Amino acid sequence: MEETGLNKQEVDFIIDHAFREDIGTGDITSNSIIPENATAKATMTAKADGVIAGLPIAKRVFEKLDTNLIWQPNVKDGDQVKKGDLIVEIEASFRALLTGERLALNFLQRLSGIASETAKYVKEVEGTKVKILDTRKTVPGLRIFDKYAVKMGGGTNHRIGLFDLAMIKDNHIKIAGGIEKAVNQVRKAIAADIKIEVETTNLDEVAQAINAGADIIMLDNMSNELMTEAVKRINNRCLVEASGNMNISRLKSVAATGIDVISVGALTHSVIALDISQNICQL
Template sequence: MSSSSFDGALPRLLIARAVEQALAEDLGTRGDVTTDSMVPAHAMAAATFGARREGVISGLAVAEAAFHAVDPRVVFKAEVHDGDRVGAGAVVARVAGPARALLTGERVALNFLCHMSGIATLTRRYVDAVAGTRARIADTRKTTPGLRAFEKYAVRCGGGVNHRSGLFDAILIKDNHIVAAGGVTAAISAARAHVGHMVKIEVEVDDLETLATALQQPIDAVLLDNMDIASLRKAVAMVAGRSLTEASGGVTLDTVRGIAEAGVDLISVGALTHSAPILDLGLDFLPQPADIAC
């Protein structure tokens, strides 16, 4: 296991709301009919969360909240931290308490933990791939509806950085905005007049001519969309530090290093959140509750 410097946190209110909705979806109107039909209400149990593959962990607080929402008597003890890299076979967390609660909360806890850890793991692969360059790996708004905060948190756990959280916290002028506004200059001017000085403006460009026009206006960042490596190098030289440069479009683990070496500041990767496979984690009951001390 290797430790990360990540020290972010998800708001408890968001966690509680998401867990409540997930449990309501799973339990319906009748509850856990499988567990309740065969496990005595007084039975106690203990279990461990184990990593079946190497990866980066994210979502421990959400997993804990899932069990506590079912029964606050459950004791949850994390053996690692969000942002830690673990090897196959590592014990990630231990739980103990009423057996019914452990069984009922298991899937919701694992759904969040596996999904978020999968995003963190893929992010770390991209971050490692550009190590030694100036480029940072960023996410996009291509997130699962209702889970954006959790998925962006997972990106941070993997060493990436977050792009804007939504349509409300920054201006990103894309190709369709430029068409609708009547050109890149008109779009930037209108945007700058609409917002205060604290709101950043980024402009998407897909050729050097449009970039040259955009740079005549006060902007904070340029999104260099689907440019080849040679064009990216020229674009970075044209910008010459006047704004942040972000590369985007069709980025893969095979191409990200070359893109980073072109000198861009950021590389945004939609796949971090829309295509990351889960990290395979499992919950295994121990033979006796005494086998665990939380």
Template sequence: MLLMQKVDKIIIEALEEDMNNGDITSDTLINDNQRSKAKLIAKEDGILAGCEIFTRVFDLVDSHIKMNLFFKDGDSVKEQDVIGKLYGPTKSILKCERIALNLLQRLSGIATMTNNFVKEIEDMSVRIVDTRKTTPGLRVLEKYAVRTGGGFNHRFNLSDAVMIKDNHIKAVGSIKMAIEIAKANIPHTMKIEVEVEDLEQLKEALDSKADIIMLDNMSTDMMKEAVILAKGKAIIEASGNVTKDRIKDIAKTGVDIISIGAITHSVKALDISLRFC
């Protein structure tokens, strides 16, 4: 569920960025009394995410714009599907069009890419999760889109959990020392995750009672060994170089979680257009 107060803040900032002093083209060319009808059309197949956000852009600019969407978030659309129709003041529709489409297209692209990964391993007991590799300022929306596509969220931000990565280890001196310091300074309710690059680091993390261990850029053969060593001792997450061609082999190693940065940082926006009719 999205907190609309945060959504509104993102939309308002985007609108201010796009027309800090109005829309010179529409304000010059279009009469205030002119009304138009428009269709929202899918130009390719995909999974929708951000329909409520799309609608909210228009609501915030002009409550006289009427919207009728025929699909909802999580629905599959096909090329040339009419996603919805809208009617209202022409000038207001033109002012909203780009921001509304940008958000809908990007979030639908994330949901679509996530769903493509999820379908590859839908018969296996492993979760696809996102990372913090999100667009600055849009994390709340992009992580929502991941969930819409059938994925799950990793930690939301740096405050959620301890995640000890390679630079933390180098700064402190060792995995063992990093975990000891963390345990001495965090609430007992907070989990500790450690990133490891080989089996020796894995053993050190297990001996130090890490709750979650991330296998960073390991081969599938090494992952299999890691899963055997860690069985019943920690949650195991695979990360790094996760592609659609490779994801089934990663899932078959027995890991619990597969994190994929690409579903937010390397996504292609779903092609959707708004056309007057």
């Protein structure tokens, strides 16, 4: 698990909660029919083209049900697969393979869907300096998984939560009495190494954010023409983020405005899971 950058304790916490939800007091069907000491082999196969993410998490699901698990992956996270490709072969307790199947697939399919979608967005800006960022529009409780999947698709993680980057939005600005006042209040209250981002919707607000010394300026729901002018005025004094209605068809034209990063909520908030199947191949 260490090689993924995921915290093992956090992963186990999420999986254990999922077990409580799905297994509860036990898999009454499998436990009634399958002998306790029976073993079996299974395969997971891609039923659509995409990018794989979540294999270490799926493995951990089965490991927690059978410590003698034999896990033989044919690909690794971040790899492209085609429909019909073998993803992994598994040998374990027959009960474990059936009890853990849906949970392992739920994680693997969702994360592979996120990685696959992210890879499409990343490909659109290939050859430019632009990076594709995720957002906080993730499934509650699964953020570390969702953001891990974005990385496996070639994307870049934005802030993890409300604690690791200060993002000043319109309501903050209103209550503070302006952008400069909002930035000053936050700057006084947070650690020096935490960056401050300011959301702007027009060139006047961009100018205020520049004068306030923002580390990142977000250009929110601006036209390409307005973003081009904003980038000129910012003139490399801070990082520039484009956000709002960033669908894949806009990416190349948005990248051409000179911005540095594009944040895309669609990477995680409405992902289509990658179709993956598990089949018992030997009893």
